[in-house]
Amino acid sequence: MKVVVIGGTGLIGSKVVEKLDARGHDARPAAPQTGCNTITNEGVAEALAGAEVLIDVSNSPSFADDDVMSFFVTSTTNLVAAARAAGVRHYVALSIVGAERLPDSGYLRAKVAQExxxxDxxxxxxxxRATQFFEFSAAIAGSSVVDGEVRLSTAYYQPMASDDVATAVGRAAVGEPVNGIVETGGPEKVRMADFIGAALARTGDERKVVAxxxxxxxxxxLADDSLVPGPDAVLGTTSHEEWLAGAGR
Incomplete structure (x- = not known):
């Protein structure tokens, strides 16, 4: 099966390509580096020619509200048109658990618009829809600095390894379309401030963390369970300790 992975050179996309190739599929990365630009539409039709499945794990280079909305709307509009023309039979996209519950976030509004x-x-x-990646902990901390302190929500979330995210995306791609949403998350429900505070301490980051x-x-x-997946979510198996002990260190 020919599968085109938009964003296939990035963290998740490269893992998805590797996993699908290992299962005998013809998975091809598509990104600006490969000549496929979903914003300008350059190379998109060529990349999707003959594809049975389209996977979109791309991300906006800017998280500013207007920029991220423009990215996902423009990119997705171009991909939908190209996918229709190519006769794609299954469109798989990576989104975020809780996106529809948090309309005050410009980034999450843009993900809902993409969905x-x-x-339609x-x-x-x-x-x-996946929960936050272990690899994203430093970025969350960086975005939460106020007057030199890292101020983090006390809400729950279930962070997961990017490898488990890629497994979930690949599993969806080779399955039948559900014409809806499936969720995946990490194996442990934790308080964001506790988890990221401990993660920073383990790397020697001495900034004060305030819950x-x-x-x-x-x-x-965030409400207490804004970012927590529902009871039907398929959970990853990699704990943070296992991730730290492996390639994620």
Whole structure:
């Protein structure tokens, strides 16, 4: 089966390509580096020619509200048109658990807009909503600095290894389209401030971490379970300790 992975040279995409290739599929990365630019539309039709499955794990280079909305709307609109023309039979996109519950976040609003464009496209689809990656902990901390302190929400979340995210995306791609959303998350439900505070301490980061129920998470306040997947989520198996002991260190 020919599978085209938009964002296939990035953290998740490269893992998805590797996993699908190992299962005997013809998985091809598509990204600006390979001549496929979903914003300008350059090379998109050529990349999707003959594809049975389209996987989109791309991400905006800017998280500014207007920029990220423009990226996902423009990119997805171009991909939908090209996928229709190519006769793609399954459109798989990676999104975020809780996106629809947090409209005050410009980034999450943009992900919801992306999901709607795919759902309305008429192409059979699966949206894979994942929780935050272990690899994303430093970025969350960096976005949460106020007056030199890292102010983090006390809400729960279930971070997971990027390898487990890629497994979930690959599993969706080789399965039948669900024409809806599936969720995946990490094996442990933890408080964000506790988890990231401990993660920073393990790397020798001496910044003060403040647990604050009102701390903003990319522009929005979190309720206790805003980022927690539902009971039907398929959970990854890699714990943070296992991730630290392996290649994720």
């Amino acid at each position: 709607k464009l795919i759902a 496209s008429g192409i059979p689809y699966t949206i894979v 604050d129920p009102d701390a903003a998470y990319f522009g929005t306040r």
